[in-house]
Amino acid sequence: MNALEELAESFSRLPGIGKKSAMRIANSMLKTDQYFLERFAKQLVELHARIKPCSICGAYTENDPCPICSDTMRERHLICIVEQPQDVNTIENSGEYKGLFHVLGGLISPLDGIGPDQLSIAKLLERINSENISEVIIATNPTVEGDTTALYLQQVLHSKFEGIKVSRLASGLPVGGDLEYADKLTLARSFRGRISL
Amino acid sequence: MNALEELAESFSRLPGIGKKSAMRIANSMLKTDQYFLERFAKQLVELHARIKPCSICGAYTENDPCPICSDTMRERHLICIVEQPQDVNTIENSGEYKGLFHVLGGLISPLDGIGPDQLSIAKLLERINSENISEVIIATNPTVEGDTTALYLQQVLHSKFEGIKVSRLASGLPVGGDLEYADKLTLARSFRGRISL
Known part of the structure; x- marks a missing residue:
């Protein structure tokens, strides 16, 4: 495997990216400048050190407690x-x-x-x-x-x-959806949870 | 933007990856080990230095001339x-x-x-x-x-x-394709390029 194939292999491990897309993305990286690649690499390496779960609510955050837990206006x-x-x-x-x-x-x-x-x-x-x-x-x-x-x-x-x-949270038909394409369970829920007008 | 959002922003610049997928991928990176992230980062940083166009044919390669140009058996x-x-x-x-x-x-x-x-x-x-x-x-x-x-x-x-x-290269109906879904131009080409049996 050469460097391009190795990079494509790493991309193909990401969720939702298949082998062909991974190769396409790796090839596109050859056209980006070194600055973008260095910054991207730094973001990957530092991710675990910079992002932690909030000790109060468990959301990912850079500062503990997270901005939501420490916001007195909420x-x-x-x-x-x-x-x-x-x-x-x-x-x-x-x-x-x-x-x-x-x-x-x-x-x-x-x-x-x-x-x-x-x-x-x-x-x-x-x-x-x-x-x-x-x-x-x-x-x-x-x-x-x-x-x-x-x-x-x-x-x-x-x-x-x-x-x-x-x-x-209410469960039912998604906004913009179509009755015709709703599955049986979703339709059943939207009946049970119907709202009186 | 925190470190997670910055990483998602980088992923969203890759071809075929939208904002939501980028955020999903960035989140999944929090679950991978540091070893994978370091290797991935190294592949990105070293890409330009390791992969060059072959001086003969122009294909991407680590060694110049590329394995195909230097293969005497082809x-x-x-x-x-x-x-x-x-x-x-x-x-x-x-x-x-x-x-x-x-x-x-x-x-x-x-x-x-x-x-x-x-x-x-x-x-x-x-x-x-x-x-x-x-x-x-x-x-x-x-x-x-x-x-x-x-x-x-x-x-x-x-x-x-x-x-x-x-x-x-011949142009026409893709293998496994369906006449019904072929566009007019492809169909026209497959007529012009028909093969006598």
């Missing part, structure tokens, strides 16, 4: 529970939510041997208690594991904190 | 003309061709101000003369620029080298 009685650190960015980008976050670090999945103890749930309960959280929004994916985790959290939260508000 | 009377260095790999991978290559470095395109003088044509003619080439296969893309370049080359070659065999 709605600090409200917490949104997500599966992975990158879900925090996705929700932040929507501009729809101004509360705090908590990253579980996975979902309950008995088949993969992941139970509640492997997730950041004890810490969540401690935060709800010490930070005076009055409302929890569960934003796990609408999958079997996401549903299981949401159900488990709902039961634990209601049993430990009297009067706490717990909700989950 | 059919050295036969030369295949391609547009870009990566086309050499594509043809090599097909296993169909055992001759030499010549990279033009572009195609004739009056709209982009690229004429025959900007391409590696003088060198091609010199090679055909000094290396005793008796057959030329033109493998430019079946596009307007590829057709123009092929036509130009054919005229120049026939005028300069008496008795030289010049051909061009």
Whole structure:
């Protein structure tokens, strides 16, 4: 393997990039200037040292605690529970939510041997208690594991904190979508979750 | 921008990778080990120094002349003309061709101000003369620029080298394709280039 093929091999390990795309990208790198390559290389090497999970919420951050956890202007009685650190960015980008976050670090999945103890749930309960959280929004994916985790959290939260508000993101037809192309499960959910007008 | 967003920005500059995929890839890099990142970074930084165009044919190579130009077992009377260095790999991978290559470095395109003088044509003619080439296969893309370049080359070659065999790759329906989905131009070409059985 020459240097070009070695680079293509590295690109082909990235998620969503096949062998042909990897070779195409490696070839395109030959046309970029050395400055871009050096900067790109530096970003890769320094990534682990610069980005860490926030010690409070678990989101990826350069400064600990993260900008969201240390922002006093956010709605600090409200917490949104997500599966992975990158879900925090996705929700932040929507501009729809101004509360705090908590990253579980996975979902309950008995088949993969992941139970509640492997997730950041004890810490969540401690935060709800010490930070005076009055409302929890569960934003796990609408999958079997996401549903299981949401159900488990709902039961634990209601049993430990009297009067706490717990909700989950609505699931149904995507905006701009088409009834014709909706799968049966999504359609069934959108019926069950229908909104009175 | 934090380190993660900076890395995603670099990934989003690669061909075929959009903003969302770039962020997804950058996040996945947080889960890889430092060893992979260091090796990847080294490959990027060293690329320009290690890979150069072959001084004879123009293909990308670590050693000059490239393995194909220095291979005495290949059919050295036969030369295949391609547009870009990566086309050499594509043809090599097909296993169909055992001759030499010549990279033009572009195609004739009056709209982009690229004429025959900007391409590696003088060198091609010199090679055909000094290396005793008796057959030329033109493998430019079946596009307007590829057709123009092929036509130009054919005229120049026939005028300069008496008795030289010049051909061009067949254009028509892709194998496994479907008549129903073939565009008009491809279908027209497959009629004109039909093969008697």
